Amino acid sequence: MRRRQFIHLLGAAAAWPLAAQVAKSAGRDRVARIGVLWHAGSEDEEREYYSVLMQAFRDLGYVEGKNAEFLHRYPAERIERFEQLAKDLVDSKTDLIVAVNIRGAAALKRITRATPVVFVLAADPVAAKLVESLARPGGNMTGLSLMHGDLSGKRVALLKEAVPGLKRVAFVIDPSDPNSHQIGGARTTVEALGLSSGEVRVSGPEAVEEVFAAIAKDGYDGAMAARCSLTSASASAPRRWPTRCRLFP
Helix, strand or coil, X not given: XXXXXXXXXXXXXXHHHHHHHHHHHHCCCCCXXXXXXXXCCCCCCCHHHHHHHHHHHHHCCCCECCCEEEXXXXXXXXXXXXXXXXXXXXXCCCCEEEXXXXXXXXXXXXXXXXXXXXXXXXXXXXXXXXXXXXXXXXCCEEEEEXXXXXXXXXXXXXXHHHCCXXXXXXXXXXXXXXXXXXXXXXXXXXXXXXXXXXXXXXXXXXXXXXXXXXXXXXXXXXXXXXXXXXXXXXXXXXXXXHHHCCCCC
């Protein structure tokens, strides 16, 4: 599913119960204050998703300048900024906060148990400890699960089909990303297929090129990363991998 479609579905589905809570808490005569904790550094960088999310709220009856005020915050992929901006939104007495990715959701989980939060991109919100269960989220957080963890083993199998000579797989891990745990199934499949694997840590987007060059130098035949939509089939062209495996969506 494309993110454009997903965010629209979020607005139509997951946000609706909390939207009703916003309306109740805000009252008929008060403008609802809705926070959005993005991922990139500006509205322009988020423009494709920005327009879709805002349209989803309009579909729910929340119109900026009429009955809603939107507080957008842009952390520019900086880990420490997620925490800072999450606190800023909570302190701003928002009625609802949309967390566009799991970093923002995790930061908000640590900061507030009162402000309603809708998370957009969470592969496994239960494992990430955002909610108690998919059937009954509990607390102040809700959203949609992408179930990526259940597919990690299948991705290894597909990589093996694409690269018949595959022998060594590098698991690219971002220690600060709550989704990095979602490769357990991949490790199990690696063992079942008689492959070997290793873990390679990457600290941020600026280190991706260097890390993938090191993976190729160390003799790995392929690589996988948490929330990676496509793995590379060849270690001969490491410069292409970061563009094909978007590690920091």
